[in-house]
Amino acid sequence: MLHRTGRGAAAGATLTREALSANPIQEAKTMKPLKSMVALALALLLLAPASVFASSHREAPITALDRTADITDWYAFVSYDNPNNVTFILNVDPFLEPANGPNYFPFDPNVLYEMKIDNNQDGVEDVVFQFRFQTEIRQPGLFTGFVGGIAGIPPITSLTGPGSAGLSLRQTYTVTMLRNGVQTCFACGQQTLYAVPSNVGPLTMPNYQSLFNQGIYNLGNGVRVWAGTADDPFYIDLGAAFDSLNFRMGVGGVLSAAEDADNTHNYAPDAVAGFNVNSIVLEVPISMLTVDGQIHGAGDKQAVIGSWGTTSRNQMTVRRSPFPNKNSGPFQQVQREGNPLINELIIGTGSKDRFSMDQPKNDSQFAPFVLNPVLATVFSSIGIPVAPPPRTDLLILAQYEAPICPGCGSGDAGPVADLLRLNTGIPPTPVANQLRLGFLAGDIAGFPNGRRPVDDVVDIAARAVAGILVDSTKYGTRIGDGVQFNPEGYNSSFPYIMPANNGRNSVHIGPGQAGCSGQPSGICPVN
Numbered sequence: 054m055l056h057r058t059g060r061g062a063a064a065g066a067t068l069t070r071e072a073l074s075a076n077p078i079q080e081a082k083t084m085k086p087l088k089s090m091v092a093l094a095l096a097l098l099l100l101a102p103a104s105v106f107a108s109s110h111r112e113a114p115i116t117a118l119d120r121t122a123d124i125t126d127w128y129a130f131v132s133y134d135n136p137n138n139v140t141f142i143l144n145v146d147p148f149l150e151p152a153n154g155p156n157y158f159p160f161d162p163n164v165l166y167e168m169k170i171d172n173n174q175d176g177v178e179d180v181v182f183q184f185r186f187q188t189e190i191r192q193p194g195l196f197t198g199f200v201g202g203i204a205g206i207p208p209i210t211s212l213t214g215p216g217s218a219g220l221s222l223r224q225t226y227t228v229t230m231l232r233n234g235v236q237t238c239f240a241c242g243q244q245t246l247y248a249v250p251s252n253v254g255p256l257t258m259p260n261y262q263s264l265f266n267q268g269i270y271n272l273g274n275g276v277r278v279w280a281g282t283a284d285d286p287f288y289i290d291l292g293a294a295f296d297s298l299n300f301r302m303g304v305g306g307v308l309s310a311a312e313d314a315d316n317t318h319n320y321a322p323d324a325v326a327g328f329n330v331n332s333i334v335l336e337v338p339i340s341m342l343t344v345d346g347q348i349h350g351a352g353d354k355q356a357v358i359g360s361w362g363t364t365s366r367n368q369m370t371v372r373r374s375p376f377p378n379k380n381s382g383p384f385q386q387v388q389r390e391g392n393p394l395i396n397e398l399i400i401g402t403g404s405k406d407r408f409s410m411d412q413p414k415n416d417s418q419f420a421p422f423v424l425n426p427v428l429a430t431v432f433s434s435i436g437i438p439v440a441p442p443p444r445t446d447l448l449i450l451a452q453y454e455a456p457i458c459p460g461c462g463s464g465d466a467g468p469v470a471d472l473l474r475l476n477t478g479i480p481p482t483p484v485a486n487q488l489r490l491g492f493l494a495g496d497i498a499g500f501p502n503g504r505r506p507v508d509d510v511v512d513i514a515a516r517a518v519a520g521i522l523v524d525s526t527k528y529g530t531r532i533g534d535g536v537q538f539n540p541e542g543y544n545s546s547f548p549y550i551m552p553a554n555n556g557r558n559s560v561h562i563g564p565g566q567a568g569c570s571g572q573p574s575g576i577c578p579v580n
Contacts, residue, residue: 198222249281254557291324318571321535351478359472440520
């Protein structure tokens with residue numbers, strides 16, 4: 054029995070799984086060729102969440118109007134080069150065009166960015182890391198935030214000191230941990246943390262990789278941090294997905310076995326290629342996260358943590374033009390993200406703002422979306438075999454249970470809560486052996502056991518909705534968009550994200566353009 058505990062639920066109201074399955078999906082009477090039927094999903098797709106496949110890129114009405122508080126993606130994984138550490142990545146502010154000066158895209162000093170960890174299966178944060186940014190305009194007379202190699206101003210080669218004169222707009226930040234009622238500010242008073250700016254171009258920033266590397270800070274006790282503008286690691290054929298699942302018919306919709314096994318070539322255009330995102334990356338020892346401060350084996354329930362990222366603003370903002378805004382009152386959550394599956398493929402548009410602002414422990418109010426997802430009906434309409442409701446198999450993404458938590462018993466499931474759960478006892482897969490389909494392909498260190506930048510959450514999530522977790526043979530259709538990896542590549546060591554795309558010379562990838570190495574000509578298909 055699922056109890057509705059959200060603020061919008063009536064006191065004492067309950068929902069049974071039997072009630073949620075009152076309208077089962079009718080099985081398709083005939084199986085037609087799948088690749089020729091994707092367009093038939095249009096009518097039902099209009100009933101589905103508007104965000105369908107975009108991993109939190111402007112997915113809710115509230116964040117569509119508040120881009121600097123918009124969480125694009127949330128990652129959590131055991132560090133590739135240190136199995137005793139976990140790395141969290143909080144990406145915000147989507148689709149940053151690298152050339153879009155003069156101010157580019159600083160973090161919002163009015164937003165509280167947080168990473169939250171549940172370590173005792175109750176869906177409530179036990180460890181919190183907070184990030185606050187401050188902006189300084191060092192040369193108010195300059196027409197742009199960054200300049201160098203001109204007018205006597207040397208190129209920008211450093212975040213501070215000599216070589217930083219052209220950084221007119223510069224941001225610093227603080228990192229604070231809250232645990233057991235104790236607040237710890239890392240490196241406060243010992244070092245200044247500088248955010249890495251946008252990559253303006255080769256004249257202004259002739260060695261951007263050096264600036265990127267300068268943004269890595271060791272905070273002591275095994276903690277490292279990086280913050281700044283970076284390449285967006287997410288990948289998807291976004292235009293095809295939003296055009297009512299109108300995938301490139303040569304590759305999209307349903308992949309061939311050969312295409313599906315390919316982790317290194319794209320067969321359709323990556324619409325996010327060439328765009329940047331603001332990224333906060335934090336690496337901490339596992340012992341700083343677990344309930345008892347110890348490292349546990351994969352079979353121990355104490356090895357499993359639940360994590361999510363949030364953005365918040367003060368309760369009240371008074372705009373006092375021409376003077377700065379005045380903020381007051383406690384912080385109020387604007388958005389959160391745990392699993393990309395729950396946030397994107399499941400929650401209906403009419404509930405997205407409520408979902409964004411509510412707490413994970415109250416997610417039982419959204420259980421109907423999970424147990425009978427509309428997107429599954431869409432897949433069924435085009436002949437893809439779909440598991441029947443109630444879809445309790447999807448609850449492994451909303452509760453503590455096997456296979457992510459093999460040590461969890463029936464009393465350890467916790468409330469229905471959208472948390473990205475990570476078994477810290479499972480060692481990282483060597484970089485060369487990582488598979489984009491993660492857990493589904495036998496790479497158990499990948500999504501949905503945490504999430505790495507390499508994980509193809511679009512294909513994984515779509516297949517989970519179809520029912521591959523119920524029966525990988527019966528409901529294992531190779532659903533995919535044909536975009537298999539991030540063309541900008543991946544970073545195999547901390548901070549695990551790639552430097553920002555160059556503002557002067559960066560390009561995007563679109564239909565009819567170069568960028569699809571899986572195609573014979575390298576040109577991305579249009580149809």
